[in-house]
């Protein structure tokens with residue numbers, strides 16, 4: 001029986017995949033696994049029993065990834081599972097910036113005077129007129145699950161699309177419409193585009209990437225969209241640029257104390273992934289990842305450990321070892337197993353940066369003593385025997 005804890009509400013469709021072998025607990029300290037969306041986990045202490053965290057979503061900047069790796073906790077996310085939801089909100093954001101739809105609707109809503117609203121509308125509407133997206137240049141920074149979808153749909157809207165991503169994956173490149181211009185530098189994209197949308201993770205080298213220097217390279221009256229993370233855009237600099245009119249509109253999914261209430265800031269309360277479909281997709285993928293890890297030891301879509309798969313566990317026992325990626329680990333593991341006269345049926349080892357993972361199927365029972373010896377090897381972070 002496995003116990004899981006939810007730090008945010010997680011779609012029932014996903015949780016339903018955790019069958020009778022799983023039980024929810026309100027106490028994170030007794031959980032084998034945690035499911036989370038955007039709850040901040042940096043200040044949390046983790047119990048030794050915690051084996052995995054699944055982020056039902058894409059961004060993992062709310063989770064202390066390295067500390068988890070050091071404590072032998074595998075962190076998963078759900079790549080692409082909410083990308084369509086975000087893509088659709090980006091398109092909505094561009095339309096809201098192109099025309100004063102919000103101002104117009106508010107005017108109708110607040111209209112209190114007596115008189116013929118239909119007639120007055122025809123006089124008043126010019127105050128809310130705008131422009132069209134067709135024919136405008138859109139720059140997409142970050143061509144991952146979301147960026148590719150935004151770029152492709154913008155082509156269908158008749159936009160001239162520029163894409164920038166120095167680390168673009170082969171899969172993403174295959175999915176990208178051929179009519180998208182490849183911006184070799186981000187500066188080129190800044191100079192060319194009428195609309196600029198960011199779809200990169202919050203990392204040390206992306207935080208604050210849209211600052212006054214970047215904005216100074218952009219066209220006057222540019223529209224910037226940020227449905228990725230608040231920290232990617234320097235908040236003081238974007239407020240200054242909105243006040244001066246350099247940036248015509250800033251559409252963001254992240255309210256901050258600096259941006260709320262600023263004229264021409266369109267601030268959405270982090271709704272990108274808040275659709276039934278995205279919530280279900282993320283929860284289903286997260287639950288499937290957790291089950292495969294807890295029951296078979298397989299790792300898929302981890303952000304702090306290598307992906308590693310040895311298929312469904314058979315009748316024998318499976319030893320899984322999370323460890324540092326340093327020399328002679330396998331040699332020490334196999335020596336310890338040989339010392340107990342154990343036969344290895346199948347073994348695999350994968351590494352990712354400083355961390356590695358070894359899975360070993362054995363033909364006989366693993367004793368508590370062997371488990372203890374494996375745990376004591378220098379560099380081993382967690383040993384689990386799946387029986």
Ligand SMILES: NC(=O)C1=CN([C@@H]2O[C@H](COP(=O)(O)OP(=O)(O)OC[C@H]3O[C@@H](n4cnc5c(N)ncnc54)[C@H](O)[C@@H]3O)[C@@H](O)[C@H]2O)C=CC1
Pocket residue numbers: 057058059060079080082083086141142143144145146147164165166167168169172199200201202205206227228229253270271272273274
């Ligand atoms: N508003 C919302 O509700 C949501 C926001 N997000 C945010 O959007 C981000 C992107 O999501 P996905 O597209 O699903 O992730 P992804 O991992 O599929 O794509 C990210 C892309 O950014 C690229 N990249 C990394 N550093 C870069 C740099 N310096 N310059 C240009 N490109 C760079 C990567 O190569 C990758 O192709 C997430 O990390 C998250 O912060 C994601 C989902 C929902």
Ligand SMILES: O=C(O)C(=O)COP(=O)(O)O
Pocket residue numbers: 037038039056057058059060082270272273274
């Ligand atoms: O997946 C992401 O990165 C998101 O920002 C979505 O966050 P949420 O699951 O809506 O709290």
